[in-house]
Amino acid sequence: MGATNGSALATATADGSEPVGALIGPGSLVWKYAGDYRNMLFLGRTGILQNMHPAVGAALQDHSDFFTDPWDRLVRSLPQIQGMIYDADNEAQAGRVRDYHKPLKGTDSRGERYHALNPEVYWWTHATFIELNIAVNEYFGTPLTDEEKEQLIAEGITWWRMYGLSDRVLVRDYAEFKQYWDRTIDEVLERNATTDFALSLDRHRIPAFPGIPEPVWTVIWRPVMAFNLWLANGLMPERARDILGMRRWTRLDRAAFTVFCNAVRHTWPLLPERLRYAPRAYAGIERVRGE
Template identity: 25%
Template sequence: MDSDDLGLFGPGSVTWKVHEEPILIVAGLRSLYLQALHPRAMAGVAQNSNYRTDAWGRLVRTATYVATTIYGTTAEAEAAGARLRRLHGRMRATDPDTGEEFRIDEPELLRWVHVTEVESFLSTARRAGLPLTDAEVDGYYTEQRRAAALVGLDPADVPGTAAEVADYYRQVRPALRMTREAAETAVFLTAPPLPWKLNLPARVGMNLGPARLAYFGVAGTAFALLPPWARRLYGGLGLPTTELSADLTVRALRLALTALPQRWREGPLQQAAKERAARLTPR
């Protein structure tokens, strides 16, 4: 029964420990900056997505999908994965270099998106101050192979340790570069249109309201958390002190977010998962 199911991971997993962190909102943005550097993956997004006209709707849908895979029941996670596979299976794009038409659910592209996402979650949480042992780090990557299977990847072809992730990045880096689409996406990610309720100051004549300034801070931190080689691909942006500044900023932001009431930090799927876990845990 779904009511007795703790999902793909459960309360004893490293995945739950990592995704308990509200700082992962920064990690999600970091992963998008990183993903944009893959020309073929970026073409697939640009030619199939309405992210420019519905940026916040797409963000909510992506966050809901991730939360479902992490905290939903096994049936809910598998259903979400099946929907995503059907959606991706219908999509095609044109390679910007060769003109070749390709499927956006090619394993190479799915693997790139998966690795950049989970590596962003993990590295951001650690740099923000979440204590994780090396064994837990490898455990997280191994656990996340279950999420990779949901999008159609063979778990055996997905990096399952920190060393394998580092090796994967070394292999893929020669194919990465900043294209025009990547640059436009990075600018958009840094200054997207805000939801209208948060954009009031601009409507009354102010260019930078509090919400816009706060978002700039989050976007700047996400960008600064990129690996040095990724920042160099974006044109060498960042001073020698960028890494230290990013670490200090993300740690301060984590402290601020964890000080918020729990009901503000946890979504309904996470709350429901914790309720199931509490009910099923022997007293």
């Protein structure tokens, strides 16, 4: 991944009025964390937060088979987004990811017209991935320092600009990002049909996760989905949990969650690198290492 990976975008006007980006190639925080398998522990939390946006929830209902195969969006989306970071043609990959969303438009639950490429809509889903890099370290690693959070926001700006969408939604620093994050949860997000469905997946059987044989899934689906919903509850921002009507945790829940987080935190660094990264990410890491 060469100098084209955001270097031309990481400039500001003379008075500093434009948000300043930072390179997202090898050595960056996005490179370090975007393909980390610990992100899979946040599947429920990140997916539900995205679906809580009225436009995203409506797009899933109008343009996908989410209610019959909710894994499909995951299988299609995550590797493609990782390709924006780790592929040799990462900037072309960004264009492909953006263009997948061109046909997605309609009317949301509030009767307002939506388009998936509206910057305000698309920025929310992008913001959940930026915030994920902070949250995964908060719960399952070493919390990022204030300086690292600022760096991550700058890298997120470059990552966003790869899509070629408007800068008008960008924030300049972590403080602005946090304000945007809290305001969106308070004023925009909602409980809707997609979130209600996601929160009932321990009661409604769905197809097997890709790679798991159906006979095995038949046996394990209920405890697997119950655990994932329990984990999503623990990881969910408190205000979002209130909007969704998620159950209040007991003292036992909190104790078990702390034990789980500590177990991941202490065992993860002991795993070989190839087991800590998703295949597309690890392939990119190995390619750069070979170069």
